[in-house]
Amino acid sequence: MARHVVARVDEIAPGGRKCITVDGRGVIVFNVKGEFYALSETCPHKGGSLAKGIITGLVESDAPGDYQHTRQGEIVRCPWHQWEFDIKTGRSYCDPRRMRLMKFDVKVEHGANLVEGPYVAETFKVEVEDDYVVVEV
Amino acid sequence: MTTDQTRSWAGAIDCDVHPRVPSIDVLRRYMDSYWSETVVVRGVDEFATIAYPKNAPLTARPDYAQDKADQDAGRTAKALLDPHGFGHAILNCLYAVQMIRDEHMAAAFARAVNDWVRHEWLDRDPRFRASIVVPYQSIDKAVAEVERCAEDKRFVQALFIAGTEEPLGKSRFWPIYEACERHGLTIGIHAGSSYHHAVTGSGWPSYWAEDYAASSLAMHAQVGSLVMEGVFLKYPKLKAVMIESGVTWLPPFLWRLNKFWRGTRMETPWIDRLPSEIVKDHIRLTTAPFDAPDEPGMLARIIDQLPSEDMLLFASDFPHWQNDGDAMLPPGIDSVLRKKILIDNPLATYPRLTIS
Amino acid sequence: MPLDSPPAADSASKSTNRLAIVDSDIHPAVKSLNCLKPHLEKKWWDHAMTYGFRRRHGSPSVEPYPKSAPLASRRDAWPEDGSGRPGSSLELMQKQYLDPAGVELGVLGPLGNTGQGELNLDLGAAFCRATNEWQREAWTSKDRRLKAAVVVPYEDGYASAKEIERVGHMKDYAQVFCLTRSSDPLGNRRYWPIYAAAQDHNLPVAFHVFGTSGHPVTGAGWPSYYIEEGAGGHSTSAQTVVTSLVMEGVFEQFPKLKVVIVEGGFGWLPPLTWRLDKIFERNREELSHLKRRPSEYIKQHIWISTQPMEEPEDRNHLLDTLRWVGHDRLLFASDYPHWDFDDPFRAFPAGVTPEQHRAMCAENGLNVYRV
Ligand code: FES
16 A cells, blocks of 8 residues: 555546556546545446546435435446446445445645655655645555 | 155145136126127127137147136136145136227126136135236226225236236336235236237237247336336335246346346436346246256256246146146256245235135 | 456457457447438438438437437447547547457447338438448448448338348448347248348348337337336347247248347347247147247357346356357357447356357357358
8 A cells, every 4th residue: 555646636626537547557536526536447347447437416216206316426437337336435336235446545635745755656746835636555 | 855745736826727708698697787788789709819719729738628627617626626636726817808998898897707707716616716807998997896806805816918008017007006915916917918019019920829929028028117117116015926928038037137227227216226136026927838948957057047936836827738747847846846836935925815 | 267357358459369359249320420421312311301210109319218328328439529429430449449359350230320110111221222331431441350231121121132132242241230129020021032132142130129110119018218128128129039030930931041139138048949949849730831949940040149248146147048048159249339338358257168258259250240
């Protein structure tokens, strides 16, 4: 496990995402209403890339004909077979017990703290005065 | 296990037996004067169905055909129940009430058929139970007929024919299910069609054999509809039995249903678990025909594909010619499963069997 | 040796002795209808512009069951430059699928406004012709791995046969293409001219799910949901094709005919075969035009595509079913660029041997298609 600085905070707007490769592994960092979450890029079903998956709300229901639509922007669907994953937890909705996306811890750190290390930021020039997204992989 | 146990039919509950209405004149006795006279005045013909041409091989096994065993309660008992020692037989009368276009006439014929079954079958042998023929051309009339017949606890099921105008999960049918659930009646969906449209999604086949084959395709539609429309969420005590359309088609259909659901959950969000799990709890299948190959050893693997062994209900499909002699179940079923299929599963499926 | 963790498509290209994949179902799309214009008589172009397309359902364009994704497509298959719909860019298809998956033979199956199912039979025939010309111009002439389908206006058996006569001799075409939801079951004699011409040209006839028959999708009427159409409607329409071809005697009449059933899954084929054999035994007199059991015709004449791959909870069920269908009868299909896409290296369950995998993904196809 190492902490990787993957983006400047203002690089990923709310509702946006950034795909990165960390230690050869595809990771997607999502900004959900100002909070950052990181999930494995590869769908656990058959390997579709979530980079192009549409981001949606969650629909739940208590009865036939009932549609409770909440949590807009918090669900990502695989572009292939359309499985839904909770961006905040990586949990799938079609097989919550067995299928989830690997989730990584994300922190926002001030540049001043990062300059001290330990972190990996080969592709970044970390400025003391900015905020950064740090993923633990 | 003794050989006897693996061969015995004692106490078996036969979930698909077909009494044949000898003629429309018999039904007239159970109609009010208007409908009875109408039959004569308008020259109403028998509502026979092309699903079972009178002399087609499947329609009646030769030995049953010979003495018209299916037209009389006593003869049916003698041909089927006595020699095997069956405990019960559930009568599914296939007089084609579902074909009628006029909902009032359909209701009159349904009443007549049900009363005929009650007086000339149920009253004549305590082993008989029956399905209510339901005139679902009108939902109100269907509910009324279910209510009327439900008072007699020997009616254990409401009968539908698989080739409906609309799939049976649609909410317009739900009042019927509400009544059935309240009365402890099971839903039975039998092979055949109302023939109000083509029997396949690609039109009318040339041969009877294709028509009969297609009834399992209509069953796919009915299972899909009942599950996805949420009928079993709304009526959690309800069970539906797919009658006389094979067993082995179901698992591959459930694989598809599950796979599609994983990608289309948002379309029917009330379905919050795998469709196959709902099927396991609510759908049952009768065993004649079974549609398994004769190769020994395969049957166990095929049954293993079903969500549960509890889903199988024994049926002879009398007088239809599914098999000869007493080969009424595919070979290779062990005595434990055999007892489940013959007795335990039917009892668990038809609550009224234990109260009446 | 079981294929426990098959390599992904993207890594396949790096492997040295990679499998030459034969894909029996790739869907090319027009960038816009204008692509067909050069291949149409003015009269038919004008007709389409004036009256639109009229098939046996209410809408000129919209599918009655909205899909799970726009145009039923993978979301990553839309060309990034906004130049068209999924399947319309050869370059993207190559980059995203053909090259990494190592496809050596990709058989095309055009869908959409191809003329199939048109109520105006002449309009239908004209658009089928145009679609067939366009496949050569835009696809097979540009990438030799791709082979076209002779798209036929199947509701008109004679016009269909004429179209097969017109282009069937050309090496660009690998199959004749029909849809499963026809107005009569496809073994009906009105369709026999198609089979006669296909047999003459040694072209297999593909029956791909979809179509607008004018009949309710199921024998139990019109269902409400896409899942019912997709999970039930498609596989049952494919079962109707198999039943009809066998029972109506098509394979007696055309003993060299090859048939490929596409995109309806395959798990249903063994149970259907068992069912048809039993029904045949009891009704030999009605079916006296058949000389053999249905299972024998199926085994000899019918191949079936693997997509969408069956995914039972217990993979042993799938391994059994693959065996019961026969590894020699199954043809890998990706359905690219559609949403229920299968990857040749990820779709099959662990337990499929490399030999079986090779048969389904490569060898069988080479036996079926005229290449
Ligand atoms: S690969 Fe993601 S849902 Fe199938």
